[in-house]
Amino acid sequence: MDLSPHFTAAEFACRCGCGFGLRAGDVSQDLVVRLEAMRAAAQALDVVNLWPGGLEITSGCRCEAHNAEVGGSRGSAHRYGLAADVACPGSARAFVLVSAALAVGFVRVGLERGCVHVDVSTRPEHPQRVLFGWNRLAELGRRSA
Numbered sequence: 800m801d802l803s804p805h806f807t808a809a810e811f812a813c814r815c816g817c818g819f820g821l822r823a824g825d826v827s828q829d830l831v832v833r834l835e836a837m838r839a840a841a842q843a844l845d846v847v848n849l850w851p852g853g854l855e856i857t858s859g860c861r862c863e864a865h866n867a868e869v870g871g872s873r874g875s876a877h878r879y880g881l882a883a884d885v886a887c888p889g890s891a892r893a894f895v896l897v898s899a900a901l902a903v904g905f906v907r908v909g910l911e912r913g914c915v916h917v918d919v920s921t922r923p924e925h926p927q928r929v930l931f932g933w934n935r936l937a938e939l940g941r942r943s944a
């Protein structure tokens with residue numbers, strides 16, 4: 800099922816195979832619209848053409864069991880079809896993806912190992928205008944230093 804010109808429901812489906820993400824309404828339309836805008840913004844910013852293939856979604860919807868399996872926080876926006884992790888091989892790509900995410904109005908952005916997280920949750924337990932994950936990465940850096 801196509802959700803938009805460049806994204807299909809299968810890309811957002813829970814990786815455990817449970818089917819969450821495949822039904823109409825499972826994935827936030829606001830999220831998909833914003834990801835389309837982020838894709839265009841990233842391509843416009845990507846002057847050295849690091850990644851012509853667009854945005855690869857590595858994790859979208861997650862059922863409770865799969866979210867626990869991958870170490871997601873209990874109330875993760877992935878549990879509600881409100882979040883996507885975009886594959887991010889390297890810091891030059893991270894700069895482009897985060898710049899694009901902020902430019903199109905994502906106000907919940909995360910830096911994670913190998914991906915940039917974006918979500919559109921406005922649930923009361925989810926703060927707005929946050930860049931999260933940086934503290935965990937700092938800890939990882941200290942450990943490996």
Ligand SMILES: [Zn+2]
Pocket residue numbers: 813814815816817818819861862863865
């Ligand atoms: Zn699942």
Ligand SMILES: [Zn+2]
Pocket residue numbers: 858877882883884909916917
């Ligand atoms: Zn995420």
